Amino acid sequence: MILETLSTILLISGAFFSLTGAIGLFKFPDFFTRVHAASVTDSIATILIISGLILRTDFDLVAIKLLFILVFLLLTSPTASHALAKSARHGGLLTLAEIRDTQNKDNG
């Protein structure tokens, strides 16, 4: 019973973070903030949802498999976000603050 409540809380908060990530992906102004929003979905939402699912198993082989999936996703998704952001940086994309700075310099 306690496990079920805990798992429901974890699943709902995971769904909440997925949703905020998706909204942020559409609403945020530039590339880097969007990557940040998307990586929220990748990291915290994955942890919450998969832990919630593990609590609903009988702690058998299925739980171990879910744990493997969690470890794999925790290795790969932040790496993907990092690679995206770093490639954008290498490609010469500036953050909003840097764009503002250069504009201020040009004006002043």
Added chain:
Amino acid sequence: MAELIDLVLLGMLAITALRIIFLKDLFAVVMLFGIYSFLSALIFVNLDAVDVAFTEAAVGAGIATVLMLGTLALTGRKEKANSHTALLPLLVVIVTGAALIYGTLDMPPFGDPENPANQHVAPRYIEESPQEVGLPNMVTSVLASYRAFDTLGETAVVFAAAIGVLSLLGLPKQSQATIESGLKSHLVLRVVAKLIIPLILVFALYVQFHGDYGPGGGFQAGVIAAAAIILYALVFGLPLATQVIQPKLLKILASMGVLIYAATGVAGLFFGGNFLDYNVLASDPVAGQHIGIIVIEFGIGVTVFAAILSIFYGFASQAERANIQ
């Protein structure tokens, strides 16, 4: 509830397809194709067809995306503007679509167990395969034993596709190792790739040999193993990858897989059964089925791995050549 999920997924599928048609940026189109494959995989999971979903996710979303990106590296990412009017094609599409919809009116009701498709051989497979083949995963029994001849054809198709692509693009020469390529500056990527490539390969082996008991089998395993090497090539550069898995070896492996499969069939003939009849491979028919299925799944895995990887090598070496010039 299941219907609701199906409806939402099908709706998202339709939206994705429409976006694919109207977008001019081919890079975004490739990404949408990946989403389309994942959505189809979800629909297959909802239909309890986990084996198909697995293949769709691995091939459609994984490898197809990589190969299409490889093509984009050669062709450029913008679609050419269309100059002629689309009236005649539109007319053709409308007439064909109307005819197809008219044709569906005579179809038996969706999902009815009394449908001819569910009455033909499926009941026999479901009732007899636990005794005849003895595998928990019935999909593998049908694919690798009852329908082994069809699957041999599929494996040959994969092999033929690889031959077709290679005869157009050609494999890279192995001696290009002096050229610097790969993502030298991405330290995090390199470390993580080093960490997960062995894990991917182990998972591929698990999928390969666990296909009798759960979803999986040669096709998925071959694709996953190829994905591991493709990841290696992307992060550490094609020249290094061609040193690890040599293009010459791939040619041999691709044909070896089909040969192993067909030879299992011939072995059946040799022991006095029919072509691809595994019952005669061991003294006990069920044990014979086990041996036969493991061997042909291995053949499928080897061919798919070699075919996918050599197609990737073909595209990647062309792109690399284009970069150098």
